[in-house]
Amino acid sequence: MAQITRRNILLAGLALPSIAEAVHANVSTAEGSEKPQRFEEVIGFEVAEAVSGHPIGILPLGSLEFHGPHNPLGTDSIIISGIAERVAARTRALLFPAVTFTQCPAHTSHFQGTISVRPEVMTLYFEDILRNILHLGFRKVFILNGHDGNIGPARGAVARIADEIQDAALLFANWWEFVSSETMKTMGLFHQSNGGHGHGGPLETSAIAAFRPDLIHLSHARDLPEPPELSGGAPYYLQKSKAAEWPGYSGNVSAASAEKGRKLVRISEDAIVKLIENWLSHDEVPGSW
Secondary structure (H helix, E strand, C coil): CCCCCCCCCCCCCCCCCHHHHHHHHCCCCCCCCCCEEEECCCCCCHHHHHHCCCCCEEEEEECCCCCCCCCCCCCHHHHHHHHHHHHHHHCCCCEEECCCEEEECCCCHHHCCEEEEHHHHHHHHHHHHHHHHHCCCEEEEEEEECCHHHHHHHHHHHHHHHHHCCCCEEEEEEEHHHHHHHHHHCCCCCCCCCCCCCCHHHHHHHHHHHHHHHHHHHHHCCCCCCCCCCCCCCCCCCCCCCCCCCCCCCCCHHHHHHHHHHHHHHHHHHHHHHHHHEEECCCCCCCCC
């Protein structure tokens, strides 16, 4: 059985057709690339042929979550569906529909429009979907995540499924982690060394503008101060309960633009494609943990 490392985490799920169709209609794949084959478009009796005809399956993970008064509820799902389509086209992958109904943290779950699934339910949900995807015949599945709430619930499921399914290689990555803080500072999106990517902030707003500029309403939001550095630049995770004073987004959103979004998406896309190509060639990727 292929080694399952902490980075080789698989999440799985279903998608809202309306979101997937909207992204499909409005996002362009990389120049010169054909559209990837979509799993939901495969004829039932041709599943085995479709799986065997692709070296890898790609599963995008999103959410339905409040991202401020200026962004759509499907921000995570639209962004990740768009990036996944471009990556799948360049890596000859079979593209699965994006996960849409997922777990959202306490500080966004009380906002109107957020649909949140309990973490313990998500773990069981991931187990079932993971089991079914692997039983299709894929050995390698790449999970491209667009929502941090998807990360935690998957780990318990993966621990059990990894013992159950033999010869599975599962790789997980967050799209935003391929964009460095230095790149964001150069673009004027953040200023401090650990400015982070910010929920509903200029990074996500720029990225959604790259795919669906018609859904962005910057006039509805004001710029917000960046949070203070708590650890001198070291990574950390802060979880707060519902905070009525928080407006549901962060950062200087007026710095967002579709042009910046296209650059950010391409940076992430290129890095993800390289990661997958290395994985397919060598069966391992640098820095797995």
